[in-house]
Amino acid sequence: MRKLLIGAAIVLCFAACKSNTKLTPQDTPSAGFIRISAEQSFKPILEEQLKVFLSAYPDAKIEIRYKSEIDCFKDLASDSTRMIMVTRGLTKQEESNYRVQLSFAPTFGVLAYNAIAILMNKHNTDSLYSLAQLQQILTGKKPTEVVMDGNNLTGIVRFLKDSLVKNEGFGKNVVSANGSSEVIEYIKKHPNAIGFVAMNWVEDSYDPKQIEIRKELKTALLECTLCAEKGLYAHPSQATIGKGQYSLSLPVYYILKENAPGLGSGFLNFMSLERGQLIFRRSFLVPAKMGFSKRNGMISQ
Secondary structure, eight states: OHHHHHHHHHHHHHHHHHHHHHHSOOOBTTBEEEEEEEEGGGHHHHHHHHHHHHHHOTTEEEEEEEEOHHHHHHHHHTTSOSEEEESSOOOHHHHHHHHHHHSSOOEEEEEEEEEEEEEEETTOOOOEEOHHHHHHHHTTSSOOOEEEOTTTTOHHHHHHIIIIIGGGOOOTTEEEOSSHHHHHHHHHHOTTOEEEEEGGGTOOTTOHHHHHHTTTEEEOEEEOSSOSSTTOEEOSSHHHHHTTOOSOEEEEEEEEOOSSOOHHHHHHHHHHSHHHHHHHHHTTOEESSOOOOOOOOOOOO
16 A cells, blocks of 8 residues: 555656646747847837747747836846846946846847937928927927827837937927827828837838838938038938938847846847848848948859
8 A cells, every 4th residue: 555655656746747847848048938028119120030039949939028118127127027128228226236136237238220210291391300400399399299109118218308308308299109000100190290210110111011101101311410521311221320320320239137048048149140130130220249241242154
């Protein structure tokens, strides 16, 4: 009887271990499960990165939740996520706090460069802006109607507030939309308004949805503040961002809370190396980790 009980206990223990193995797969750079919180304006880019990564590593499961930048940082401070994708890195104070909390500081860096596009209706004829003019519009000194994703404290809202509005605050002419898609729809219906969205929502000339958007909307030209020749204006593009000709460029940062190689590190490595960087370039962003130059070749016959 005693041998029978011991045998049953061994079988149950083996079954439980086997069950736990199925429920909690080993977390490696190519397998396991993690959650990532990402700035909502990055969605078109990250969905493409995720699709290619998961096709290469079928044992990996990554859940990306798109939300405001401030909520991404809240998730990083809790145990709900190990990685966030935002438009800024950690401050020295934040690094210090994490060292106390975790005994190590999360790693962070820039993966690519995006831009803030000034979105306009095709019928809007006022398509040239300087940073000074945008500052007057955003603070309400000029009555131009403005729409942005104001229901979420996105990286775009933070950047415009920190760099242009500063302590004055947004004017009453600035209205809120719920996400980038709603900004686009608002501009379609309000010919005299301007909107602010991430460039990757409107400048992909291969994306059928964005091709349709560009039939009704356009992006304004912004004065080049770094150009030696005065009076030059530029659209947001890979070329103008890379050459420093477009003044509202916006970095794509990762912040990773892993002190050992795990799935977060694996996904980060993928985005940092050739395939991931090519996806950024294909999405019309400027890759930050790898330089891709065009070379002329000669074919001998």
